[in-house]
Amino acid sequence: MLQLAKIKKSFHEPDGTVLPILDIADYHVSPGEQVVVVGRSGCGKTTLLHVISGISRPDSGRVKLDNIDLTVLTEAECDRYRAERIGYVFQTFNLLAGFSALENVLLAMRFTGRRVDADRARQLLDRVGLAHRVTHKPAQLSVGEQQRVAVARALANRPKLLLADEPTANVDSGHQQQVVDLLRETCREEKVALVMVTHSPDVSDQFDRIDRLEEINAVVSV
Amino acid sequence: MSLWKVAWRSIQQRSLSSVLTAVAMGLGVALVVCVLVIHGVVKKSFDRGAGGYNLIVGANKGGQLQLVLNTVYHLSRPIGNIPYTYYEWLRDHPYVEAAYPLCMGGSYKDHRIVGTMPDMFDDLEYSEGKNYEFEEPNRNFYYDEFFCAVVGPTAARKTGLKLGDTFQITHGVKEGGEPHADKFTVVGIFEPTGTPNDRAIFVNIEGFFRLKGHVHAEPDAVDPEETTASPADEKGDTPGAPGETEHDTHSPDHAEAVENAEEDHAEDSHAGHDHDGDIPSELKKVTAILVCTSEENLVEAMNLQREINGQTVAQAVVPGDVITELFDGIVGNVQLVLLILVVMVVVVAGLGLLVSIYNSMSERRHDIAVMRALGASRVTVMVIILLESILLSLGGGFIGLLLGHGTIGAFSSRITEETGVVVRAMQFQPTELILIPGLIILASIVGYLPALSAYRTDVAKSLQS
Ligand SMILES: Nc1ncnc2c1ncn2[C@@H]1O[C@H](COP(=O)(O)OP(=O)(O)O)[C@@H](O)[C@H]1O
Ligand SMILES: [Mg+2]
Numbered sequence: 001m002l003q004l005a006k007i008k009k010s011f012h013e014p015d016g017t018v019l020p021i022l023d024i025a026d027y028h029v030s031p032g033e034q035v036v037v038v039g040r041s042g043c044g045k046t047t048l049l050h051v052i053s054g055i056s057r058p059d060s061g062r063v064k065l066d067n068i069d070l071t072v073l074t075e076a077e078c079d080r081y082r083a084e085r086i087g088y089v090f091q092t093f094n095l096l097a098g099f100s101a102l103e104n105v106l107l108a109m110r111f112t113g114r115r116v117d118a119d120r121a122r123q124l125l126d127r128v129g130l131a132h133r134v135t136h137k138p139a140q141l142s143v144g145e146q147q148r149v150a151v152a153r154a155l156a157n158r159p160k161l162l163l164a165d166e167p168t169a170n171v172d173s174g175h176q177q178q179v180v181d182l183l184r185e186t187c188r189e190e191k192v193a194l195v196m197v198t199h200s201p202d203v204s205d206q207f208d209r210i211d212r213l214e215e216i217n218a219v220v221s222v
Numbered sequence: 223m224s225l226w227k228v229a230w231r232s233i234q235q236r237s238l239s240s241v242l243t244a245v246a247m248g249l250g251v252a253l254v255v256c257v258l259v260i261h262g263v264v265k266k267s268f269d270r271g272a273g274g275y276n277l278i279v280g281a282n283k284g285g286q287l288q289l290v291l292n293t294v295y296h297l298s299r300p301i302g303n304i305p306y307t308y309y310e311w312l313r314d315h316p317y318v319e320a321a322y323p324l325c326m327g328g329s330y331k332d333h334r335i336v337g338t339m340p341d342m343f344d345d346l347e348y349s350e351g352k353n354y355e356f357e358e359p360n361r362n363f364y365y366d367e368f369f370c371a372v373v374g375p376t377a378a379r380k381t382g383l384k385l386g387d388t389f390q391i392t393h394g395v396k397e398g399g400e401p402h403a404d405k406f407t408v409v410g411i412f413e414p415t416g417t418p419n420d421r422a423i424f425v426n427i428e429g430f431f432r433l434k435g436h437v438h439a440e441p442d443a444v445d446p447e448e449t450t451a452s453p454a455d456e457k458g459d460t461p462g463a464p465g466e467t468e469h470d471t472h473s474p475d476h477a478e479a480v481e482n483a484e485e486d487h488a489e490d491s492h493a494g495h496d497h498d499g500d501i502p503s504e505l506k507k508v509t510a511i512l513v514c515t516s517e518e519n520l521v522e523a524m525n526l527q528r529e530i531n532g533q534t535v536a537q538a539v540v541p542g543d544v545i546t547e548l549f550d551g552i553v554g555n556v557q558l559v560l561l562i563l564v565v566m567v568v569v570v571a572g573l574g575l576l577v578s579i580y581n582s583m584s585e586r587r588h589d590i591a592v593m594r595a596l597g598a599s600r601v602t603v604m605v606i607i608l609l610e611s612i613l614l615s616l617g618g619g620f621i622g623l624l625l626g627h628g629t630i631g632a633f634s635s636r637i638t639e640e641t642g643v644v645v646r647a648m649q650f651q652p653t654e655l656i657l658i659p660g661l662i663i664l665a666s667i668v669g670y671l672p673a674l675s676a677y678r679t680d681v682a683k684s685l686q687s
Contacts, residue, residue, distance in 0.1 A: 046686070055595055056682045076599045083597020090685070094592045098235035106223040111597035116223060153596070 001193060002029040002052065002161060007061035009044075009051055021047050022058070023218035027211075029161070034184060034194040036204045039213030045197040048213065049163045052195070053086045054078040066160060083111040087154030087162040087192065089183070091169045093146045095138040101125060101149045102134040108156045124152040128182060144175035151182055155190055162187055164196040168203060180206065225602070229609035232589075236582055243578040244618040250571030251622020251661075252629060255654060257560050259630050261553075262651040263637075268549050273417065274347040275322070276523045277513040279312065279530060279538045280304065286539040287548060293324065293510045294541055295418045296334040300326040304536045306506035317515050317522040320345060323508040325430045328391040328402070333377040334422045335391050337430030340365060343372060346512070348415045360385060360410035368429035372410040374420040383408050383423070391425070391433065402433045431506050513538070568660075571618065572668045579611055579672040590676050591684030604677040611669025615661045623654070 004027035010020040021044040029035055039045050050056035052063060054070045063070040065085060070078055095104050105121040125134050128148040130141075138146050147167060154162055164183055168176040180196075180203050187194040198204050233240045280289040281302030291298040306323070313321045325337030343354040343362045356362060356372070363370035373383050383389060387408045390401040406425050414420055515523040523540075530538035590603050630637075631647025 047682075050682050050685075053595070055685070076601070079594070079597050079599040081597075082595075086597075088595055090592075090595075094588075094595075094685070096231075096589055096592060098231040098589075103223060103231070107228065107593070108596045110223045110225075110228075111593070111599075111602065157597075 001031040001033075001066060002195075003027070003062070003064040004052070005062040005064070007051060007058045007063065009047060009056065009058045020219045022051065024048075024061075024216055025218065027216055029193050029195060031160070032188070032191050032193055033209065034187060034207060035196070035209045035211055036207040037195060037197045037211045037213055038199070038204050039197075039217075041199070043213050044217060044219070045213055046165055049088075049165050049195070049197065052161075053088060053163055054082050079111070080113060083108070084113070084157050085160045087157070087159040089147070089150050089154045089162065089164040089167045091166040093138070093143075093150045093170070095146055095149055095153070097138055100135045100137055101130055101141065101152075104138070104149055105153045105156050108153045112157050114157070121152075121156060124155055125149070127186065128152045143171055144178060147171055147175075147179050148182060151179070151186060155186055155192065158190065159192055161193045161195065164194065166197050166199060168198065168200060176200070176203070225606055226609055226613070229606050229613055232586065232606070232610055233613060239578055239582065240614060240617075243575055244614055244621055246574045247571045247615055247618025248621030248625055250567040251619050251657065252625035253567050253622075254564050254657070255623060255626025256629055257564055258651045258653050259626070259645070259649065260637075261557060261560060262653065263645050263649070264553060265549065268545050268553070273349040273352075275320075275512040275514045276520075276540060277515065277527055277530075277538045278541050279308075279511040279513055279536050280509065282534060282537045286537065286544050289510065289537065289539055290541050290544040290548070292326065293512070294545070296336075296422050300509045303507035303509055304511070306503045306508055308535055309508050309511050310503060312511055312513060315526065317519075317526045318513055319516055320514040322346065322512040323427060324510045324512065325427055325507070326509040328393065328430070328433075330383075330389050330391055330423055331381040333374075333381055335430075336422050336424050337427035338424050339427055342512075343412065343424070346514075348417050348419065352415070354415065355413040356410045357413060360412065363409050363426050365426070365428070367409070368426050368432055369404060369406050370409045370429070371406040371423055371425040372412055373408055373423050375411055375414045376420040377423050378408075378411045380421075381423075383411075385409070385411065389423075404429070404433055427508075428501075431501055568664060571615075572664050575611060575615055575618075575665065576668045576671060579607065579614070579669060580675070583672050583675050587679055587684050588687065590679045591681045594679065594681040595685060600677045600679075603679065604673040607673040607676045608666055608669040611672070612662055612665040615665035615668075616658070619657055619661045623657075 004024050007022055007024040007027075008020070009022040010018050013019055037045055037048065047056065051058050052065075054063070054073075057071065061071070065081075068081065070081065073081060095101075096107065099107060102118075102121055102125060105124060106116055106118060109116040109121065122131070122134065125131060128151055130145060130148055130152070133141060133145060138149070141149065147170075150167075154164075162183070167183060168179050171179050183194060183196065184206075186192075196203075196207075204210050278289055278293050280293065281304050284301035288298050288301055292300050309321060309323045312318055320341070322338060322342045326334065328335035328337075340362050343356075345353070347353055354362075360372075362372060371389075373381075377383070381389075385408055388405040389408070390403070390405055392401050406429060513526070515526060527538040527540065530536055593603055593606075594600070627647045627650075630645055630649070634645040634647060637645045
């Protein structure tokens with residue numbers, strides 16, 4: 001379902017030097033598969049997720065999702081594609097502070113070409129255990145609750161793939177497992193493939209497939 | 223969840239800054255509204271000043287402007303007089319439908335006294351389809367009530383004259399002159415017309431003639447300043463009967479006012495005034511004549527004007543022409559200054575909006591990046607910022623309308639007092655409609671810079687921070 005081919009991505013430093021980050025010959029994720037990606041800090045995990053989701057374009061190579069090549073789409077098409085097919089859970093939740101839990105979910109729906117389905121938004125919030133918190137603003141929620149809203153938001157548009165970038169790093173240890181369980185269970189229920197980046201061995205050990213970025217990435221970082 | 227709502231949420235999030243921005247915008251809009259309303263009202267009052275008649279005929283001295291200022295706006299000094307017989311000639315002229323003689327040259331507490339005939343209030347339309355109105359027990363005076371007066375609402379308020387009050391006319395148009403001994407009784411205060419006549423006091427022209435010194439033996443001895451003190455006093459000094467008979471024919475509801483008037487008259491010394499007998503037309507003078515020609519035949523009006531101006535006795539002016547000239551000449555320049563002021567206010571308000579939104583961009587860069595990561599396109603986030611700008615300026619516009627019309631409302635009675643123009647808080651000018659598209663355009667221009675900044679947001683980088 002997800003195929004990366006000959007991906008290269010580098011950043012240009014302000015002083016002009018080119019900093020290569022990613023060089024991935026081949027990478028696959030099957031439908032509904034759950035994968036954990038591990039690697040040192042700074043080795044390019046977030047950059048990889050950005051490339052997969054079309055937030056960043058690779059310098060070269062192909063990113064195919066459901067056989068559609070994101071790298072040949074126009075930017076606007078790519079945005080639409082990301083809205084409709086990819087869910088994203090951030091390390092720092094990134095809920096919009098001015099919007100209630102429900103509105104954060106509805107907002108994600110707004111960016112697709114489809115109609116906003118308020119019932120589904122409520123069902124998802126119910127599913128993540130926040131039925132009684134829908135009108136609360138992020139600031140009124142605990143960090144664990146915030147991340148659950150973020151999960152509901154990522155699933156709002158029935159994506160094919162959910163990307164989670166260190167989703168437990170900012171959650172207190174007591175609630176980390178809850179977040180991981182929630183992600184894995186809901187992805188299974190919704191038949192969404194999951195690519196989760198994590199630092200925590202406790203988390204990564206629970207996955208059948210563990211990808212070490214250093215092994216698939218030809219760039220040797222110093 | 224519409225993009226409007228997204229923009230609104232972002233405004234709510236920075237409520238203090240948003241409110242301040244909108245209020246600053248509102249102050250600008252309020253100023254614009256005040257300028258528009260006042261300008262509109264001034265123009266309207268200029269235009270409606272000379273309603274209901276096509277020509278003003280006055281002495282063939284001084285300029286047309288002075289004649290119009292004096293006759294229509296009760297400003298400046300009366301130019302001079304024309305013989306009453308000239309009025310009679312005009313009245314009977316085939317082109318003339320109605321003619322109203324006016325006598326000026328007196329005042330009461332700084333308000334002009336205008337001697338006129340009662341049919342001016344009965345027949346003249348001060349503005350399209352509108353006649354002077356008296357609310358019971360106010361009424362117009364009758365022909366034979368020589369010493370009765372009707373008072374404009376503004377003049378009544380400012381001078382304190384009430385129904386049944388009596389007053390003495392002062393020589394000349396400014397206070398400080400000597401009062402005439404004869405007293406006039408107020409029989410009516412008419413409803414506000416929004417014309418300069420609201421500021422004037424109207425007395426029966428026959429009473430005016432009967433004032434000491436107002437009837438002239440030598441028809442040409444006319445001094446504009448001293449209409450009341452010309453040497454021709456002899457005729458007026460002829461002893462006449464006491465002034466009772468003029469009141470005795472009226473219905474009972476007027477009885478009280480009449481009685482009061484009679485008491486006052488009784489106390490008065492009437493010696494030397496011919497209150498009863500007809501004054502020969504040759505001895506009477508008028509200051510101006512309002513002439514209505516047939517509405518259908520404007521050529522007649524032009525011919526009549528040419529005919530009058532062809533003679534040496536008087537001049538005839540079309541008030542509308544002079545007023546338009548006056549308005550364009552004086553107010554037109556003020557208008558330009560106001561327009562520049564308005565443009566500057568708008569620019570300043572726009573800059574305030576720009577600064578407010580632009581300053582907020584750094585703190586919301588992250589939110590914009592999140593929306594982009596959720597799949598919002600560059601155009602979408604740009605539109606959100608533009609909508610925010612539009613909402614803020616429309617909000618400012620709303621505040622400004624309230625503020626502007628509130629201010630107008632608060633000052634309306636003063637404006638009416640000072641200028642005779644009736645202003646109402648909720649009197650909207652058609653030009654104000656331009657505000658809505660105008661504000662939207664302004665907001666779009668001003669919002670463009672921050673919107674462009676949103677458009678250019680580097681999502682990956684902004685998400686990292
Ligand atoms: N926009 C950028 N410009 C320049 N360098 C960047 C940018 N984003 C990330 N990097 C660099 O790329 C490397 C990988 O970053 P990242 O993918 O965030 O690593 P990880 O998520 O594995 O910690 C880091 O050295 C980081 O400094
Ligand atoms: Mg990272």
